[in-house]
Amino acid sequence: MPNAEHGQQPPSAGGQWYPPEWPDRIRALAAGTLTPTAPKRAATVMLLRDSDSDSVSGGGPADSGIGSGGAGPAVHMLRRRASMAFAGGAYAYPGGGVDPRDEDHRIGWAGPSRAEWARRMGTDPATAQAIVCGAVRETFEEAGVLLAGESADTVVGDTTGEDWEAARAALVARELSFAEFLERRGLVLRSDLLGAWARWITPEFEPRRYDTWFFVAALPEGQRTRNASTEADRTVWIRPADAAAGYDKGELLMMPPTITTLRSLEPFASAAAALAAAPAQDLTPVLATAAFDGDELVLSWPGHDEFTKRVRPETRGGAPE
Numbered sequence: 001m002p003n004a005e006h007g008q009q010p011p012s013a014g015g016q017w018y019p020p021e022w023p024d025r026i027r028a029l030a031a032g033t034l035t036p037t038a039p040k041r042a043a044t045v046m047l048l049r050d051s052d053s054d055s056v057s058g059g060g061p062a063d064s065g066i067g068s069g070g071a072g073p074a075v076h077m078l079r080r081r082a083s084m085a086f087a088g089g090a091y092a093y094p095g096g097g098v099d100p101r102d103e104d105h106r107i108g109w110a111g112p113s114r115a116e117w118a119r120r121m122g123t124d125p126a127t128a129q130a131i132v133c134g135a136v137r138e139t140f141e142e143a144g145v146l147l148a149g150e151s152a153d154t155v156v157g158d159t160t161g162e163d164w165e166a167a168r169a170a171l172v173a174r175e176l177s178f179a180e181f182l183e184r185r186g187l188v189l190r191s192d193l194l195g196a197w198a199r200w201i202t203p204e205f206e207p208r209r210y211d212t213w214f215f216v217a218a219l220p221e222g223q224r225t226r227n228a229s230t231e232a233d234r235t236v237w238i239r240p241a242d243a244a245a246g247y248d249k250g251e252l253l254m255m256p257p258t259i260t261t262l263r264s265l266e267p268f269a270s271a272a273a274a275l276a277a278a279p280a281q282d283l284t285p286v287l288a289t290a291a292f293d294g295d296e297l298v299l300s301w302p303g304h305d306e307f308t309k310r311v312r313p314e315t316r317g318g319a320p321e
Helices: 022-031 114-121 125-143 162-172 178-185 240-248 256-265 271-280
Strands: 040-049 074-080 095-097 188-190 194-201 210-218 232-238 289-293 296-301 304-311
Touching: 022 289, 022 296, 040 125, 040 256, 040 271, 074 125, 074 240, 095 125, 114 125, 114 194, 125 162, 125 178, 125 188, 125 194, 125 210, 162 178, 178 188, 194 256, 194 271, 210 256, 210 271, 232 240, 240 256, 256 304
Parallel strands: 040 210
Antiparallel strands: 040 074, 040 095, 074 232, 194 210, 289 296, 296 304
């Protein structure tokens, strides 16, 4: 939802999240007084399911579904708590930072090899493994969904028991590595259940920066999502077109990578169709740039003109025009 209290929502930008401190930070970057921080590796998963109806899960107080009941798969999204320092109130997907231990070579692995993933992602095998592992681990930590099985052609079922929850909590607390978690349960990570979809890097003028890889995956049969994240106050299954419509109306707050990837999912009639299309997706990283046009500061995301913002010289820490 738009967060007018914190000045994050300009009137003419639909539901785009925009931090009020960006203009001043961009000026400092241009002046050479701000040193960009190095982005951390991160992964997020657009979890899809084929269904005839939308529903909300893990939303706390009574909540209603969002959506018109149209065709196509629904995607699982969570709403970040308004109290969060970064993108409070914005809708996003399950995900988070890569744990250095996600590179552990002992991780049980099935599906395309690490080398194959490295070729697809344009990285080295260890980095590719860490990012894919991070995507699977974070999906389990934040949504309770596990893309793993006892063999290369099986996937676990219900993951809602007390023993599963204890293991999930230990992963969140970093008391347990994902390699140890899989080994103790005799499981292998099913990398074939994921498809790399997009890559966005937080702008250089942001203090918290992430090099985030977006993946698609289908909700495994027998599993269900829940709000397992302490950072979210609501979760929802919603069709991409309905979520995009909510953004356009200013009803659903999102960051540029979220709304862009949502719209890219709209053409697909099923979760399987989206997964089949993943190998053809462009993984060129998207990085916002800032430049001056006369006295105006122009903020843009290459290839995504709808997010272009023009900030007047007199605008100090406020919303862009």
